[in-house]
Amino acid sequence: METVLSSSSRELRIGDGNPFCVIGERINPTGRKIFAEQLRRSDLSRVAIDVDEQVAGGAMMLDVNMGAPLCDEAGLMVGAVRLIQSRCDLPLCLDSSIIEVLAAGLDAYQGKALVNSVTAEDERLRAILPLVKRHGAAVIALPNDESEIPAEPGRRLELTRKIVDVATSTYGIAIEDIVIDPLAMPVGADTSLALRTLETITLLRESLGVNLTLGASNVSFGMPERAAIGAAFLAMAIGAGLTSAIMDARSPQLMHAVKAADLLTDRDPWGAAWIAAHRARQAAAP
C-alpha cells in the first residue's frame, strides 16, 4: 500500500518498498521558550532555520506545529506553510489539535498534505475527516479514544479498524490515505511499552497493511543517551513494518539507523544510497 503526498512541485511515496520516510520534527515550539516567544511576536525567522536544518539532515517531509500558548495559531500556521513552501519543496504534515488551525493550514497549502492527527473519538472523526476529504489530504490516525489509550495491541487494532471503517465508508477517504500511529510511549515509564508498540506495528501491518508513523523521540523520553535508544528503536520498528516517523533529521545517529534499515530491508537497491552517502561524508570530511 502506497501513501502519496505532494508539495506544489514534488511527490513523495510512503510504504510499499519505498525508502523509509523521515518527517522532520523540529518546526514546533513545544518545550522551546525562545521560539514560542518569537511566535508570539509573529516572528517566523526560527522556522526558516529549522526548515533548512531538517532539509540538510535529510528530512523527506516536514511536520509543522505552531502550538504556542497565547498565539494566533491559525495565522501562524498559514504564515509558516507559506514560508516553508517558498523555501523548500518537501510535502508538509500539518500538526495541530485545533480544527480551525488545520483548516487554515490546508487552505494555504499547495499540494496534498498529511493532517496530524485524528483519534478514534467520534467527535474528532466528525470534525477532521470531512476536512481531510475536502482537501484531498491524507491523515494520521491515533488508535485511542475518549476513554483510553489502550496498552494492548489487539485493542489498538480494534480502534484502528473503527477509524478506517468510518473514514472509508462514511467519508470516502482511501485507506492508503490513512497513516496509523501505533502509539510509541516512553520506555522510561514502563519498560514493557516499547514491545507493545512493536507488537502493534506487526499486527497492523499483517491485519490491515496500512502505512504507519510515530513520534520516534517519545520512546527515549526521560532516559540518558536518547539518540542510541532512538536509533535502536527505529531499526526494530522498521524491521517490524514501520514506514515513516516524525523525528529529528539533524541527528546523524538516527539518520544512519534509518538508512541502514532501508539497506537491510531491501529498500536500497544494490546499496547505492548507502554507498553514495558514505562517499559524500568522506568528501565532506576535513
Place this chain on the structure above:
Amino acid sequence: METVLSSSSRELRIGDGNPFCVIGERINPTGRKIFAEQLRRSDLSRVAIDVDEQVAGGAMMLDVNMGAPLCDEAGLMVGAVRLIQSRCDLPLCLDSSIIEVLAAGLDAYQGKALVNSVTAEDERLRAILPLVKRHGAAVIALPNDESEIPAEPGRRLELTRKIVDVATSTYGIAIEDIVIDPLAMPVGADTSLALRTLETITLLRESLGVNLTLGASNVSFGMPERAAIGAAFLAMAIGAGLTSAIMDARSPQLMHAVKAADLLTDRDPWGAAWIAAHRARQAAAP
C-alpha cells in the same frame, strides 16, 4: 526456552527474558596474518590480549577458533581453552570445522560449553552430536546441508526441524541445548538477504521457540561503515527474536545497539543496566 551454559565458576542463561548474549568473536586467526603466524609458533600471547579486550567490551561468552593453516589446531585449542579459563570466567563457544579439534577442546574445557557448529548433513550430525551429548554440551546448528544453503526461510525451518529431531530423538540432546544459526549473509552481495534472515528468525521463534545466534559481522561484509549496518541489523534481529550473536564486543556502536535493544524488549527492568552503563561512561569521561 532457556539455554544454560557455564564455565567452572559462572553460569550463563540465554533466551527467555535474559539479556541478549554477546559472544565475543575476536579469538580467531581468520584474516589476521600476524596472529596466524604466532599460532604457528604456538604463541598464544595474542589470545590473552583479545580475551581481555572482549571482556572489557562486555562480552558474556567467548568464541574460540584456532583454525590457522599448517597448525596443530587441536593442540592450540587445548592451550587456548586452558589459557582463557585461567584468565576469565566466561563460558566458551568452541569453534572448529574439525571434529578432533572440538573433541580435544571439550576434553580440556571445564563447564558446559557451546559447540560451534553442526549442520543438517547426516555425516556431520553423526560425528558431532554424540560428542555434544557425551560432554553434556550445547551446540550451534546451521540449517544447511550438502546440497544447499537455502535462501527460503521455510526451507531453513525444515532443515532446522531435521536437526532438532535427530538431536533430540536419536541422541537425547535437550532442545534448549540446540542454538540455531538463522544464516546471516552479506547484504552487499544481494540486498534481499538480510530480510530472509530476519524472516527466518521470526519463523524459527514462532514455530520452535528455539534460541538463536548468528555471526553479526557477516551482514555488513564488503560494505562501508560496517558498524552502523551491524548496529541496525542487531536491533532488528533482536526485535524479531534473536537471543545471542557472535560479534566484536570492542565496538561501542554494536554494544550500544544491543543494550538499547535489551531496554526496548523489556529485558532491562527499570532501565537499570542502561542507566548504570551511562553513569559509568560519564564517570570514565575525562
